[in-house]
Amino acid sequence: MADTTDEFDVVVIGAGPAGENAAAYAIAGSDRTAALVERELVGGECSYWACIPSKALLRPGHVLAAAKAMPGVTADGLDVAAVLARRDSFTHRDDTGHDDCSQVDWAEDNRITVVRGHGRLAGERAVEVGGRTLRARHAVVLATGTTAAVPDVPGLRAALPWTSRDATAVTEIPGHVAIIGGGVVACEAATWLAALGARVTLLVRGHALLAGNEPFAGERVAAALAGTGQVEIRFGAQPERVHRPDVADTGEGRIHGGRVTVELGGGGSVEADEILVAAGRAPHTGDLGLATVGLEPGYLPVDDHLTVDGVPGEWLYAVGDVNHRVALTHMGKYQARVAGDVIAARADGRPLDSPRYTALADHDLAPQVVYTAPEVAAVGLTEAAARERGLTVSAVELDIAVAGSSLARDDYAGHAKLVVDETTDTLVGATFVGPDVGEQLHAATIAVVGRVPLETLWHAVPAFPAVSEFWLRLLEARR
Structure with missing residues (x-):
């Protein structure tokens, strides 16, 4: 078959949420065309x-815990099959795999052409997909994301360990899972696996969970996990060798063979039915044709318009995890909206002098929720990070103990902390830990991004008897 060439205004490689948003925003309200390569x-x-x-796997455990903490409500336990079936309904998964028809329909309804295949750059404004070349009149956007990183531990890769994909697609609940890692993926996976009946051993190289957060966040999550009786946490645990004599490539989310043994540095070992690697991510750029535009594989640094550094002509963009600014879906979508608007403005010859054309929120303003039990919700800088940046800050913190939290559940336990820039009397960071505190985060995000003075926050009156009354208690603690 002869090679073919097609022309679009915008070509996006990677059809995750960031890629979808970049394509949609770049052509919105115009007659421009976009191709989405996946x-x-x-x-x-x-x-x-x-x-x-x-989140589909985590929520049932949260609901069960809340029910058990409410007198007069009976709760027997989780129906594992029903939990997995509900998860599958969200991911459009059956025995034959996943179905992305609804996402394809969305793209086509928004005048975005879906191109199946592995896309690679082929020089300036060109993308090759199989024997087809897609040429972009205005922009190419890279939104290829990351893949799970597997440490170079002898025997680990040969053991066919689970990665996050297996953990979220779980169809067989192992009796005992060893998890390498102590970050968000490790802690969330430990939470739902324990709720579904597995015993879990967390092998944490450092000495804290969720090390990038305020210290009390990791401490409270660690205490809660240990308190389930299902989870053991080993800090300072460095895997040195992995043995799995009976390996089997049984498929995603299934136990990959016989028992696995993890030898640890300094002596000792852990034997489990499955091992899950949750030790970070690596950029998906190794086979992306970067050399054709003078780039090396790896993360792709960008400016605040999301234009890739080192490529002349302002035609190549990178959004989402692949640019290594903030590896969160909602931040990738935010970047994509900015990039899409920038592409549209440049295509129309409009100036980029409006704030909407500059990505600001991924500079120390990003919100994140860790859906453990308790949840961890944070935005902006920790106190330590703020001081490292040379800011003069103070902190106010207290336990979340108000009428609303007492009414929410009998065993409510939470903690809140605000980091205040003393020079401007504004918030630069906030961290909340407790049941469902993710729903409290957007108020803090608005305060941090909007640089709302604390004197003004006195007039943002929390409703009674809501959990959000803890905001008033925080302000009172700083009077």
Whole structure:
């Protein structure tokens, strides 16, 4: 078959949430055209193997715990099959795999052409997909994301360990899982696996969970996990060798063979039915044709318009995890909206002097929720990070103990902390830990991004008897 060439205004490689948003915003309200290139599923990691399935697996355990903490409410336990079936309904998964038809329909309804296959750069404004070349009149956007990183531990890769994809697509609940890692993926996976009946051993190289957060966040999550009786946490645990004599490639989310043994540095070992690697991510750029535009594989630094550094002509953009600014789905979508607007403005010859054309929120303003039990919700800088940046800050913190939290559940236990820039009397960071505190985060995000003075926050009156009354208690503690 002869090679073919097609022309679009915008070509996006990677059809996850960031890629979808970049394409949609770049052509919105115009007659511009966009192609969305995807080698796997339209909807990307988030829709099928990350945010959506993980939260579907976590929520039933949270609801059960809340029910058990409420006198007069009976709660027997989780129906594992029903939990997995509900997860599958969100990820459009059956025995034959995932179905991305609804995402493809969305793209087509928004005048975005879906191109199946592995896309690679082929020089300036050109993308090659199989024997087809897609040429972009205005922009190419890279939104290829990241993949799970597997440490170079002898025997680990040969053991066919689970990655986050297996954990979120779990169909067989192992009796005992060893998890390498102590970050968000490790802690969330430990939470839902324990709720579904597995015993879990967390092997944490450092000496804290969720090390990038305020220290009390990791401490409270660690205490809660240990308190389940299902989870053991080993800090300072460095895997040195992995043995699995009976390995079997049984498929995603299934136990990959016989028992696995993890030898630890300094002596000792852990034996489990499965091992899950949750030790970070690596950029998906190794086979992206970067050399054709003078770039090396790896993360792709960008400016605040999301234009890739080192490529002349302002035609190449990178959004989402691949640019290594903030590896969160909602931040990738935010970047994509900015990039899409920038592409549209440049295509129309409009100036970029409006704030909407500059990505600001991924500079120390990003919100994140860790859906453990308790949840961790944070935005902006920790106290330590603020001081490292040379800011003069103070902190106010207290336990969340108000009428609303007492009414929410009998065992409510939470903690809140604000980091205040003393020079401007504004918030630069906030961290909340407790049941469902993710629903409290957007108020803090608005205060941090909007640089709202604390004197003004006195007039933002929390409703009674809501959990959000703890905001008033925080302000009172700083009087």
